[in-house]
Amino acid sequence: MSATTGLYLSSTGSYPRIGDSPELQALRRTIAALDRGERSHADLLDVQNEVTRHVIAEQVKAGLDVTTDGLIRWYDPISHLAGKLDNIEIKGLVRFFDTNTYFRQPVFVGAPIKRGNLVAGEYSFARNALGHLPTPQGKAGKLSLKPVLTGPYTLGKFSLSEQSGHGSSKAFASLEARVEAYAEILASEFEPLSQAGAELIQIDEPAAIKYPNDWAIFEASLAPLMQAHDKIRKSGRKVELALYVYFHDCAPLYEKLLTLPVDIVGLDFTYSPKLVDLVASTGSPKWLGLGIIDGRNTKLEDPVQIARQVERMLPKIKDQRAFLGPSSGLEYLPRDRAVTKLELLSKVRAELEGQKRP
Amino acid sequence: MSRQKLESLGLKLPLFPTTSVGSFPKPDYLTKARAEFNKKQMSEKDLHDLERKATAFWIEEQERLGIDVLVDGEMYRGDMVAYFAERLPGFSISGLVRSYGNRYYHKPIISGEVAWRSPLTVDWWKYAQSLTKKPVKGMLTGGYTILDWSFNEFYPDRRSAALALAKVVRKEVEALIAAGCKIIQIDEPALSVRPEELPIALEAMEFTTTGQHAYFITHACYGEFDKIYPGMLDLAVDNFDLEMSNSDLDLLELFRGHPFTKDISFGVVDVHSHRTDSSEVVRERIKQALTILPKEGVWVDPDCGLKTRTVEQAIEKLRACVTAAKSFRNA
Numbered sequence: 001m002s003a004t005t006g007l008y009l010s011s012t013g014s015y016p017r018i019g020d021s022p023e024l025q026a027l028r029r030t031i032a033a034l035d036r037g038e039r040s041h042a043d044l045l046d047v048q049n050e051v052t053r054h055v056i057a058e059q060v061k062a063g064l065d066v067t068t069d070g071l072i073r074w075y076d077p078i079s080h081l082a083g084k085l086d087n088i089e090i091k092g093l094v095r096f097f098d099t100n101t102y103f104r105q106p107v108f109v110g111a112p113i114k115r116g117n118l119v120a121g122e123y124s125f126a127r128n129a130l131g132h133l134p135t136p137q138g139k140a141g142k143l144s145l146k147p148v149l150t151g152p153y154t155l156g157k158f159s160l161s162e163q164s165g166h167g168s169s170k171a172f173a174s175l176e177a178r179v180e181a182y183a184e185i186l187a188s189e190f191e192p193l194s195q196a197g198a199e200l201i202q203i204d205e206p207a208a209i210k211y212p213n214d215w216a217i218f219e220a221s222l223a224p225l226m227q228a229h230d231k232i233r234k235s236g237r238k239v240e241l242a243l244y245v246y247f248h249d250c251a252p253l254y255e256k257l258l259t260l261p262v263d264i265v266g267l268d269f270t271y272s273p274k275l276v277d278l279v280a281s282t283g284s285p286k287w288l289g290l291g292i293i294d295g296r297n298t299k300l301e302d303p304v305q306i307a308r309q310v311e312r313m314l315p316k317i318k319d320q321r322a323f324l325g326p327s328s329g330l331e332y333l334p335r336d337r338a339v340t341k342l343e344l345l346s347k348v349r350a351e352l353e354g355q356k357r358p
Numbered sequence: 359m360s361r362q363k364l365e366s367l368g369l370k371l372p373l374f375p376t377t378s379v380g381s382f383p384k385p386d387y388l389t390k391a392r393a394e395f396n397k398k399q400m401s402e403k404d405l406h407d408l409e410r411k412a413t414a415f416w417i418e419e420q421e422r423l424g425i426d427v428l429v430d431g432e433m434y435r436g437d438m439v440a441y442f443a444e445r446l447p448g449f450s451i452s453g454l455v456r457s458y459g460n461r462y463y464h465k466p467i468i469s470g471e472v473a474w475r476s477p478l479t480v481d482w483w484k485y486a487q488s489l490t491k492k493p494v495k496g497m498l499t500g501g502y503t504i505l506d507w508s509f510n511e512f513y514p515d516r517r518s519a520a521l522a523l524a525k526v527v528r529k530e531v532e533a534l535i536a537a538g539c540k541i542i543q544i545d546e547p548a549l550s551v552r553p554e555e556l557p558i559a560l561e562a563m564e565f566t567t568t569g570q571h572a573y574f575i576t577h578a579c580y581g582e583f584d585k586i587y588p589g590m591l592d593l594a595v596d597n598f599d600l601e602m603s604n605s606d607l608d609l610l611e612l613f614r615g616h617p618f619t620k621d622i623s624f625g626v627v628d629v630h631s632h633r634t635d636s637s638e639v640v641r642e643r644i645k646q647a648l649t650i651l652p653k654e655g656v657w658v659d660p661d662c663g664l665k666t667r668t669v670e671q672a673i674e675k676l677r678a679c680v681t682a683a684k685s686f687r688n689a
Contacts, residue, residue: 016455016456017456018454018456018462019453019454020453020454028460028462031459031460032460035460075459076458092604092628092630093458093580093630094580095551095580095581098506098551098552100457100506100507100548101456101457101458102457102458102580103458297509297510297511298452298467298509298511299509299510299511331455331456332455333455334452334453334454334455334465335453335454336453337452337453
């Protein structure tokens with residue numbers, strides 16, 4: 001078994017949707033033109049499709065094994081999903097964690113109802129786009145694309161219920177009720193995602209480690225997701241559920257995270273200086289997402305140093321299987337630096353394999 | 359206490375002084391000019407002339423509306439952090455990153471040791487002040503927020519970067535005071551973003567303002583103030599300018615639990631909406647404030663900068679502030 005057995009290079013979710021050159025700014029221009037009434041929603045869809053193809057191609061070119069659609073169509077991690085539900089209104093801007101980015105806050109005005117798919121259609125398009133790319137040498141059968149969903153606890157935590165509401169909206173005044181509602185809705189998205197070919201589904205729950213006092217609510221919200229996951233497996237299809245946490249120090253919750261019923265736990269190492277030591281000493285009975293490359297800072301890591309860290313942790317991780325990637329989605333970086341960060345992942349793997357590439 | 363400080367600075371302000379947070383919308387001719395300048399189709403001097411024209415417009419508008427403490431409106435700035443980063447040694451500018459929706463900006467990179475070489479805002483303050491007899495605020499961004507809104511590739515940790523930036527901001531404060539500025543606003547919108555780093559923000563502001571003879575205001579918004587209150591009251595400023603309306607005045611509940619011990623610039627109109635709240639709604643917000651806060655310490659202004667509104671909307675929102683403040687002043 002080589003040192004990299006089971007080490008996959010993986011995206012953590014979002015990707016910068018524009019770059020600095022005029023040709024990389026089509027999406028920005030089109031949205032601005034749409035706002036002015038000079039373009040249609042069909043035009044926007046065309047550009048979103050093109051940008052999605054482009055960012056998948058960039059991830060593949062950088063050497064990733066597990067890609068995403070870059071969440072190019074998402075307005076933000078909260079309203080993209082909540083905004084597709086009936087009886088949820090999307091309101092004002094709220095800062096997203098400690099990023100200098102903002103999301104629009106959902107407000108329950110009644111029981112949320114899902115009329116169509118949330119991301120399965122987008123996933124299907126992206127997976128098809130990946131399939132049309134030329135397969136790089138040595139990657140035949142190894143490339144995949146995972147869908148990403150913001151988790152029920154994070155969605156519920158950042159939603160409100162109508163203050164003056166009564167009847168059906170009042171029923172969602174509690175965090176538990178909102179999280180439970182989102183959990184049922186997200187669970188129902190697993191089947192269409194699986195039907196579209198998803199074998200790995202990523203659930204993002206950054207709020208779970210920021211607000212540990214709500215752990216019981218968060219943990220309970222995983223039950224419907226696991227039921228949906230188990231149902232797919234029982235039907236003979238493969239599906240793995242990855243839970244990613246970021247934007248806060250996860251080390252104090254490391255052992256609790258490993259008790260969760262998911263298959264993979266993705267960790268942000270940038271807030272936790274001692275996390276490498278913790279993983280290397282404690283090990284993990286689950287497969288891990290190793291978010292060691294800082295997805296929030298332009299400073300480039302030393303691939304040799306990262307390789308040494310991975311080398312210490314990998315033997316202690318179940319099956320020596322881990323997903324090396326950025327600490328979070330890459331949309332917080334300029335496009336050129338996001339590419340460089342992904343290329344760095346390949347350098348880490350090359351270092352581990354002792355085959356430094358030029 | 360802070361009224362005494364204002365008076366010691368020679369400033370006699372009415373009850374419920376009205377002001378604004380800093381930025382105003384740029385008139386269309388200036389937006390167009392900035393785009394032309396970026397495409398190298400306009401000279402720096404021509405752009406500068408239009409920025410002065412727009413500044414004069416906003417000073418005149420504020421005078422006309424009856425605002426008590428004016429701002430220059432930041433006609434010459436794009437972003438509140440990038441403006442400084444583009445002019446300070448030690449910074450480089452990254453490619454575009456997204457803020458929200460379809461808004462992108464060039465996020466600064468701290469790529470070397472930051473330093474202050476010459477004043478960055480003083481000429482603009484002098485120009486704006488020359489147009490009015492009312493006090494004009496000096497407008498700066500605090501060291502902690504400049505750090506938080508930049509990529510840090512140089513300093514070993516966030517504290518050392520914030521303190522290096524605080525040193526730079528202090529130099530600019532000294533330059534503004536030397537020019538005659540008596541009220542200086544040092545914005546720290548990132549103040550509440552990482553509650554565990556409040557000590558760093560406090561240390562940076564202490565370093566910036568201690569021993570400086572001016573009335574200091576800070577603006578903060580969009581945060582989890584419950585996590586940093588009342589510790590934030592230790593920030594070395596006289597006045598907190600807070601976004602109150604957008605959060606349905608929920609900060610007042612915090613103030614009930616522990617007295618608010620500074621002056622406050624109380625945001626009474628939401629800046630994210632195209633329409634202006636009715637005068638009844640604005641008056642009610644002030645009334646709510648006065649159930650907890652002593653009237654001598656309450657200033658009245660919009661929630662945040664108005665640069666994302668149209669010129670007409672911004673004027674309406676400012677008018678709502680002035681009308682409401684005057685009605686309480688005369689009550």
